[in-house]
Amino acid sequence: MRALAYGVIFDLDGVLVDSSAFHRESWRLVGRERGFEMSDEFFWRTFGMPNRQILPMLFGNGLSEDAMLELSERKEEVFRSLAAGRIRALPGAIELVRAVTAERLPIALGSSTPRSNIEAILAALGIRSDFTQIVCADDVVEGKPHPEVFLKAAATLALPPQDCVVIEDAVVGVDAARAAGAACLAVATTHAADKLRHAHRVVPDLTYADTALLRSLIDSNRNAPATV
Known part of the structure; x- marks a missing residue:
């Protein structure tokens, strides 16, 4: 059979x-650029979620769709730069x-x-x-x-x-x-x-x-x- x-x-x-370390550092660096902070507790609680789900949890309704997309793309750009050759x-x-x-x-x-x-x-x-x-x-x-x-x-x-x-x-x-x-x-x-x-x-x-x-x-x- x-x-x-x-x-x-x-x-x-x-x-x-x-x-995870590269993601954590990329959020830290982008937060420093843009004037926000993501706690370790929030990072681990949302790890595995897409950015479009994470960002409204972080900012509430304070960001437009365009702003969220731009911030998400910037975070991933920083991530790829940090991770290049080190993954x-x-x-x-x-x-x-x-x-x-x-x-x-x-x-x-x-x-x-x-x-x-x-x-x-x-x-x-x-x-x-x-x-x-x-x-x-x-x-x-x-x-x-x-x-x-x-x-x-x-x-x-x-x-x-x-x-x-x-x-x-x-x-x-x-x-x-x-x-x-x-x-x-x-x-x-x-x-x-x-x-x-x-x-x-x-x-x-x-x-x-x-x-x-x-x-x-x-x-x-x-x-x-x-x-x-």
Whole structure:
């Protein structure tokens, strides 16, 4: 009997790379330029959300759409400048991506990151060609914890979300994966493991994961009793 198909959807920041320090510093520098401050608590609470969701939380209704777009683009410009030549893959990340592609499993990236950042990071890691499907902040209306990014990523793989496993590091990302109906593997790279306990499995990093684990999480999710 042929095995059922399943897909793997990777987040980017905190899963493939830890770019949180560059994001934190870029917000600090842009805040100094523009006269605002972002607390560490606010940064970590909103980490994994797109800028268009973060900025209204930071400024309320005090910014126009054009001003938010300009500020977002400036922040990402500073981020790319800080990260250029300094981005490194997290432990086990490249190996798991390569294992997934070696088995010819459907693979996608689902991230709140702008496409320009994704392209630069994947190229720097040498894995751009592994991801034929990318759904990013530019492709969705709703940010995490809304499931839109993962629903669209599953659709690009021509699979229902129940046949996919999402790999996430952020609380809002785990919430989004579960809301989509996908299995979720969380890596405790940017958040403590106890904050991610609503994932199907939590591991310290991707050296603890392989394709057998991913398949088992999907099978468990498929076979879980329906909730009312």
